[in-house]
Amino acid sequence: MIMAVAMAALTVVSAVGLLVDDRVLTGAPVWLKPLKFGVSATVYAGTLGWLLSLQRRGRRWGWWLGTAVAVTLSVDIAIVVFQAARARLSHYNREEGINQLLQPIFGRSTQVMLVAVVLLSIQLSLRNHLDRPMTLAVRGGLAVAFLGMCTGFLMIFNAQPGQLEAVKAGTGTAVGGHSVGVPDGGPGMPLTNWSTTGGDLRIGHFVGLHALQLLPLLAFALAALSTKVIALRDERTRTRLVLVGSGAYLGLFILVVWQALRGQPLLAPDLLTLGAAGGLSLATVFAAFGALGARQRAKEPVRVAHH
Structure with a gap:
């Protein structure tokens, strides 16, 4: 602190x-x-x-x-x-x-x-x-955050064209970078400065690190909604939804890293990236509906977690 x-x-x-x-x-x-x-x-x-x-x-x-x-x-x-x-x-x-x-x-x-x-x-x-949903959220957040940290090594080994030669010749001072397909320092998005002309490995780094906040926040949100939504009062249902959310977040992390490694700007995805994003979205929606419907199919009484 x-x-x-x-x-x-x-x-x-x-x-x-x-x-x-x-x-x-x-x-x-x-x-x-x-x-x-x-x-x-x-x-x-x-x-x-x-x-x-x-x-x-x-x-x-x-x-x-x-x-x-x-x-x-x-x-x-x-x-x-x-x-x-x-x-x-x-x-x-x-x-x-x-x-x-x-x-x-x-x-x-x-x-x-x-x-x-x-x-x-x-x-x-x-x-x-912690209860099971929050425990799973913490574990998932820590795991994805660790992967986000590891993307830093991708930047270290991402030697850009001519960098090694320039260092050997005494005319350059840097080896590595966050941009893929274009030199560092080109046009970037407002505030984040993520590249708008090529891939940017900082996006995956950012997305991965902040799983540690967003996944526990999902568990908190589900617990808060459980006071108004009957289906969410079952701890097992919330646990399954956190599992779905963790999988979706991991998929998003992999997607943006893959997009960057292909030299593609975040805001200019090609059809392959759009297809992968669409597939991830559909899979997440179906899995979420499946998690919500599992209790009804099993015809089990609602389990309310006591704190």
Whole structure:
């Protein structure tokens, strides 16, 4: 939660930086990346803090793992802010000097964070007293969020045309990037700056990370609706709906990563992408209706979860 507060403060500072600093790096204002990291990390850290508060056993173990995630993620974001202030790339940077010190730190802290997130996911999935829908939502959210983190490695190994040759010749400083099919720094969407001319791996990164918020939010919404919708008062029905939602969200994550890897802008899908999206939507709708109808077909009495 200390990190969440710090990231909220960073968001404010970065917003001010956008207003007073007109420098541009790879086609975007230098303070746009710290702003996006600040917003995302505020939500992520706040959600993780809430999940840690649900533990009933192994709280000390959870505290250490949560601290490891907070510290390593803070180190990464500190590098992002430091490089933004210098108008230098924080990712993929092969410049000599201080960058040769920062990049290994960036890489190692990310690796430690991933290990901590995996262990923490196991910890939170097995040791809490949530009802079944929320337990499933937390597990699904953590699993997809971990996959979202792993998309960062796709960007590291996404060497763009001519980058390696330019670095060897001493005329380039970056290897890797988030754009596919076009150079980084081209036209982008408002606020997110996701590419409008090629694929963008940041989309899958964003979608994956925020499963940790959206899937538990789905479980909360279903629980709230259960006071008005009779069918949702059955805990098993809500569990099946959360399972459907988790599968649909995983499918969405895979879809946007696949679309990006094919060099395709998010807002300009081809027929193949549209067909896959349509198929995913239909499958989700049919599965949701199936989950709602399962209790009636079984002719079982409504089970109301007691808290």
